[in-house]
Amino acid sequence: MIKMKKKAxxxxxxxxxxxxVFFILLMFGLLxxxxxxxxxxxxxxxxxxxxxxxxxxxxxxxxxxLRCSKGDNVAVRDCVDLYKLDIAQQxxxxxxxxxxxxxxxxxxxxxxxxxxxxxxxxYDNPYPEATTQVKTPLPVALYDPLKKIxxxxxxxxxxxx
Amino acid sequence: MLGQRALQDxxxxxxxxxxxxxxxxxxxxxxxxxxxxxxMGLVVVVILVSLGFLFALQxxxxxxxxxxxxxxxxxQMAQNTLHTxxxxxxxxxxxxxxxxxxxxxxxxxxxxxxxxxxxxFLSGVTSSILNSTLKxxxxxxxxxxxxxxxxxxxxKHKGCPEDRDVGRMFLPSRDGGGNILVRLDVC
Numbered sequence: 001m002i003k004m005k006k007k008a009x010x011x012x013x014x015x016x017x018x019x020x021v022f023f024i025l026l027m028f029g030l031l032x033x034x035x036x037x038x039x040x041x042x043x044x045x046x047x048x049x050x051x052x053x054x055x056x057x058x059x060x061x062x063x064x065x066l067r068c069s070k071g072d073n074v075a076v077r078d079c080v081d082l083y084k085l086d087i088a089q090q091x092x093x094x095x096x097x098x099x100x101x102x103x104x105x106x107x108x109x110x111x112x113x114x115x116x117x118x119x120x121x122x123y124d125n126p127y128p129e130a131t132t133q134v135k136t137p138l139p140v141a142l143y144d145p146l147k148k149i150x151x152x153x154x155x156x157x158x159x160x161x
Numbered sequence: 162m163l164g165q166r167a168l169q170d171x172x173x174x175x176x177x178x179x180x181x182x183x184x185x186x187x188x189x190x191x192x193x194x195x196x197x198x199x200x201m202g203l204v205v206v207v208i209l210v211s212l213g214f215l216f217a218l219q220x221x222x223x224x225x226x227x228x229x230x231x232x233x234x235x236x237q238m239a240q241n242t243l244h245t246x247x248x249x250x251x252x253x254x255x256x257x258x259x260x261x262x263x264x265x266x267x268x269x270x271x272x273x274x275x276x277x278x279x280x281x282f283l284s285g286v287t288s289s290i291l292n293s294t295l296k297x298x299x300x301x302x303x304x305x306x307x308x309x310x311x312x313x314x315x316x317k318h319k320g321c322p323e324d325r326d327v328g329r330m331f332l333p334s335r336d337g338g339g340n341i342l343v344r345l346d347v348c
Contacts, residue, residue, distance in 0.1 A: 011194055018198065022205050029212055036219075050230030057233075078241050079248075113293045114286065115252050136234055137298060139245040149250035150257070152290050 045161075046132060052104070053134040060108050060122075060157050061138055067090065068143045071137040079141045080153065085110060085120055092122045099123055105130065107158040112142055114152040129159035238300065238330035239347040246290060247330060247343060253282050262343065263335045268309050284314045291316065301348040308334065308341045321348040 009018045060066075061078070065088045070078035091109075092099050105127035114117040142151040174234075249258045253274035264270045264279040274282035295302045296318050303321050306314040316343060328345040 007191075014198065018201055018205070025205075025209065032216075047229070053230050054233045078244055106247045109288045114249060114290050119310075134230065136230070137294070138237060139241045139294065141248045147256060150245075150248040152245055154294060 049132040049134050049161050053136050056159050057136045057157040082144045089120050105160040112153045127160040132161045134159045235326045239326040241330035243345045265313050267335050303346040305344045321346045
C-alpha cells in the first residue's frame with residue numbers, strides 16, 4: 001500500500017515536471033516572439049522614414065523655386081538654376097513655416113563639387129530629439145543661365161524623425 | 162486437510178491474497194498512466210518542432226523585401242551622376258565634358274588642356290568628382306568610355322563584381338566613327 005502510494009507520488013511528480021518544462025518552453029517562445037515583434041516595429045519605423053525621405057527628396061528636386069528652365073518654361077532634368085538658388089536660400093529660410101508643410105523636420109542644402117566648392121543651405125529645421133536621420137544625396141547640375149555653363153553639384157536632403 | 166483446501170480455489174490453484182488480486186488492476190492503471198505520459202511527450206515534441214519550423218520559415222525562406230529608399234538612391238545615383246557629369250562645363254577652354262569626350266575619341270584631336278590631352282584632362286576631372294561623391298558615400302564604382310573595341314578611359318573604385326546599377330549614355334562621335342558609350346556602374 002505504502003509502495004503504491006510512493007509510486008503514485010512519483011508518477012504525479014513526473015507529470016508535474018513535464019508540465020513545468022512545457023510551460024517554460026512556451027514562455028521562451030513567447031519571449032522570443034515579443035522580441036521579434038519589437039525589432040519588426042523598429043524596421044517599420046525605419047522603412048517609413050526611408051519612404052518619407054524619398055518623398056521629400058523628390059519634392060526638393062522638383063521645386064519650381066530651384067529648377068532650371070529653358071525656352072518656354074521647359075524644365076531641365078536634375079538641374080538647379082544658380083541664380084534661383086541664391087534667392088531661394090533667403091526665401092526658404094524666411095518662410096520656414098510654409099516649407100515645414102513640405103519638408104517637415106530636416107535639412108536641405110546644395111554643395112558644389114566642380115569647379116568650385118560652394119555651399120548653400122536652403123532649409124534648416126532640425127528636430128533635437130530625432131531618433132532617425134536619413135540622408136539622401138542627389139547629383140544635380142548647377143546651371144548659370146548668364147554664362148550658360150554647368151557645374152557639378154549635389155542636392156542633399158536630410159529627413160529627421 | 163480442511164486448511165489446505167481453504168487455501169486453494171475451485172481449479173485447485175493456490176488461493177491469491179488481496180494484494181495479488183489487485184495486481185492486474187494496478188498493472189492496467191500503470192500502463193494507462195505510461196501511455197498518457199508518452200502521448201504528452203509526443204505532443205510537446207510536435208509543438209516544439211512546429212515552432213522551430215515556423216521560425217525557420219520566417220527567417221530563412223521568406224527574404225525581407227528591399228528597402229525602397231535604397232532602391233531609389235541606387236537607381237538615382239548611377240543615372241543622375243552620369244547625366245550631371247556629361248553636362249558639366251570644365252576649365253579646359255570652357256568645354257563641356259561631352260565635348261571633351263568627343264574630342265578624346267577624335268582621331269584628329271590636338272586639344273591642349275593646360276599641357277594635357279583631352280583624355281587625360283577628362284579622366285582627372287571625372288576621377289576627382291567621383292572620388293568626392295561616390296567614394297565618399299562609400300559606393301564602389303566603375304567608369305568607362307568605350308567606342309567599339311577602343312577603351313579610352315577606365316576608372317574604378319573597387320569595381321562592381323556582382324550586383325550593380327548601370328548608368329549608360331551614348332554620345333555621337335565627331336569623326337563619324339560610331340557612338341561613344343559612357344558607362345557608370347555603381348554598386
